[in-house]
Amino acid sequence: MAASEIAQRKQLLAVENLTKVFGTLKANDGVDFDIDEGEIHALLGENGAGKSTLVKMLFGTLQPDGGQILWRSKPQIITKPSFARQLGIGMVFQHFSLFDSLSVAENIALSLDASTPLSKVSEEAERVADKYGLSINAEAMVGDLSVGERQRVEIIRCLLQKPNLIILDEPTSVLTPQESDRLFETLETLRSEGKSILYISHKLDEVKRLCDRATVLRHGKVVGHCIPADETPSSLAAMMVGESIHTIRKVADETDKNREIVLSVQNLSQKPTGPFSTALKDISFDVPAGEVFGIAGVAGNGQFELFEAMSGERMQKDAAMITFRNDPIGHKSINERRKAGAAFSPEERFGHAAIATLSLADNILLSRHASDANVYLSGGILKIAKPSALRKTLSRIVETMDVRKSGENPDAGTLSGGNLQKVILGREFDRQPSLLIVDQPTWGVDAGAAARIRQSLIDLSKSGSAVVVISQDLDELLEMCGRIAVMSEGQMSEPQQASTVTRETLGLLMGGANAGQAA
Amino acid sequence: MIRIQLEKRAQHSAIFSLTSPLIALAITATLGAIMFLLLGKSPTAALYSYFIEPLTDMWSIHELMIKAAPLILIATGLSICFLSNNWNIGAEGQFILGGIFGSALPILYPEFTGPMVLPLMLIMGIIGGAAYATIPAFLKAKFSTNEILSSLMLVYVAQLFLDWLVRGPWRNPEGFNFPESRTFHADAILPEIWFASGRAHWGFAFAIIIAVLMWFVLNKTLKGFEVRVLGLSPRAGRFAGFSENKMIYTAFIVAGGLAGLAGISEVSGAIGQLRPVISPGYGFTAIIVAFLGRLNPLGIIAAGLILALSYLGGEAAQISIGVSNKVSAVFQGLLLFSVLACDTLIHYKIKIVKTMRGKAAL
Secondary structure, X not given: OOHHHHHXXXXXXXXXXXXXXXXXXXXXXXXXXXXXXXXEEEEEOOOOXXXXXXXXXXXXXXXXXXXXXEEOOXXXXXXXXXXXXXXXXXXXXXXXXXXXXXXXXXXXHHOOOOXXXXXXXXXXXXXXXXXXOOOOOOOOEHHHOXXXXXXXXXXXXXHOOOOOEEEEEOHHHHOOHHHHHHHHHHHHHHHHOOOEEEEEEOOHHHHHHHOOEEEEEEOOEEEEEEOHHHOOHHHHHHHHHOOOOOOOOOOOOOOOOOOOEEEEEEEEEEOOOOOOOOOEEEEEEEEEOOOEEEEEOOOOOXXXXXXXXXXXXXXXXXXXXXXXXXXXXXXXXXXXXXXXXXXXXXXXXXXOOEOOOOEHHHHHHHHHOOOOHHHHEEOHHHOEEXXXXXXXXXXXXXXXXXXXXXXXXXXXXXXXHHHHHHHHHHHHHOOOOOEEEEEOOOOOOOHHHHHHHHHHHHHHHHOOOEEEEEOOOHHHHHHHOOEEEEEEOOEEOOOEEOOOOOHHHHHHHHOOOOHHHHO | OEEEEEXXXXXXXXXHHHHHXXXXXXXXXXXXXXXXXXXXXXXXXXXXXXXXXXXXXXXXXXXXXXXXXXHHHHHHHHHHXXXXXXXXXXXXXXXXXXXXXXXXXXXXXXXXXXXXXXXXXXXXXXXXXXXXXXXXHHHHHHHOOOHHHHHHHHHHHHHHXXXXXXXXXXXXXXXXXXXXXXXXXXXXXXXXXXXXXXXXXXXXXXXXXXHHHHHHHHHXXXXXXXXXXXXXXXXXXXXXXXXXXXXXXXXXXXXHHHHHHHHHHHHHHHHOOOOOOOOOOHHHHHHHXXXXXXXXXXXXXXXXXXXXXXXXXXXXXXXXXXXOOHHHHHHHHHHHHHHHHHHHHHHEEEEEEEOOOOOOOO
16 A cells, blocks of 8 residues: 555544453453555454454444444444444354355345345345356355355355445355455455455465555454565564563473383374364374473364364274374274373363363263273172262362362352363373373463463473373463474474474464475 | 343252242143133132042052053153153154064964063063164164154154054954954963052052162263263263263163053053054153153152143043043143243243333344
């Protein structure tokens, strides 16, 4: 954008000092930015940086706790999405809200005035589609469409409401590169018509290629405004992940090459297991005893699938794809892996690691009924649970992990996130596993509990166990890990030494650059 | 404008967990009274003959146990299904198949007598019901077919199959062309518990014993834990190393087997032969019993007795005040409706809010 144009640009939306607090977490802390007419503005940040919260406030699904939103220089309180649409704000969500068993036209009609006849909807939709190069057959069933086509339906639906500002939330996260290219052409056409676009992404090359300006968020705060064209992917990555200096604790002596390999993953590949699942592509790494091995990456790049593969919740095609202490375990179930000495802690606390409506003692039984059957079960094949033994373990965990709870054995759902996470991890520490795989150990956990959890993980590795930590928090990984590998689109980078790797390199790897480019 | 709003409770209410079945009974009785009033009958007399009269003499207490036995047996099996999130609606069909399988012995081999006949019949009844329940289980495990539809539709198949059998190949050769099988010989009849006082047969004893055993399994053993975990969260179940598919088969086979046992007990103990209709809808009523008993086998014993009363009351009211016996189906419907509605109170608070019609509402 040339200097003369900047002078005459017209501001469409401005956000001033916007703040949103959830409990003790400031999801948005004094956020400022503005969008002009005919601008593509990027909102850049890691997962958990506060992008979604900000957008939800703009679209009226959340109300800010402080600050204001200006629309064409007038303060507005956006109480609900319908009011946002009235103003002229449209939104295309990351996960689509379409009915598979209805046609494209029917899906679009659902969001329009009820009186519009279906034939007119198809006509309108096809007119808009042609104009913006969004070729689509209005009679087709949505269930038969590809992901890219479904996104086009969402965009057409949004455009039919004639918005001035279109918010796109991670639009390319589900698209192939070719589909992405077509999307960019559409967005550029829209820009040339004077429409504004708020483009949320963590993909640096896209932002650099497409966006006029960018606002970078980290931990709920704006860390900078920039013009992506003037930046390099590295400088953008540095802004996104932060450059704060911290001390790295060496966990184990890295020069000792004779340590036993505890976990070895060799050429692990796996097809996507569902519509929003990522394929795993040829992943290989070794974790020796005494190391904390970190796996970084933006959510949805295959970390969850890798966790399921390592835990045995999903078994492998080839037994040799995963080896645990020289034993191929690819065909072994999660409980067989546990009996051999492995332990797991998934990301999702409720509904995966624990069940909210069961007591804590029952939740201990959940992961340990097979590996510690002799302690918790009696009565031979009847397998009668022993509540007293479970409660004893619970009080041991509560003691060592400093869990705060009300009552002796409350339902898991009554604990705060941090305290429940201490129970979930404590349940595995208590077994002294020789391998522990944890996904997001401190996600949504307050700082005190997070520090305690990290210390416990380090202590476990010092005692000679191998620990694998999957996390989106680079600070956490750099603090704890010996080596860090990065997942991107189902592939894993070469592991990097945590003591020497820069955040910039990690940021680039997270954005999909390969190791050669990054180094 | 006033709007009624449900607000989720932070923790489920212990008071309402206990009282919601009672509130449901009270609502049912109130609605029932209104219904009788609309029919032009005295509500108090009608409710008396419906709910109190059947409990006033020994004979009808035996009848109550006869009706309660299949309800308790079936509902106990269904509790495993419903707790593990398997919606078996086809217990009626599994009941019928149990009756048919078990009856095969005395009908096809009437000359085979002795003490072995009855145990074999009961075992075959269990196998028949379990095998029939395996069909929707297989369809669900293999093809993710909705088990509500498949199990329900198999009920009609079973009903027509029974109808065909008793009119065709299994019709009593000495039965003057009535659509009935031959009557069972003495060794094939499930005996009464207290012969002197009434007709109640051993089916009721089976029901109580099995319900108590099932309570133990569900509440004290790892298997029961597995049932609940898989019902609450399949993903947490997988994390615990439990197999969803195995649970589908287990739940359906246990429920089908118990429905089959109820079926052959009813045929052998209460009817003594096969007829085109052997159940007044026990398999469906047992669904109400299971929920009224809060899917707890001990609660199911109490709920089974209450629902059995609604059958008896229907018959009594038909005689004493002359209302159609369809009224008992209405009562059962009202009861299920009220039970499900009252369960909302356990997890939600009811709030009445005054709202203004906003201009921005689109």
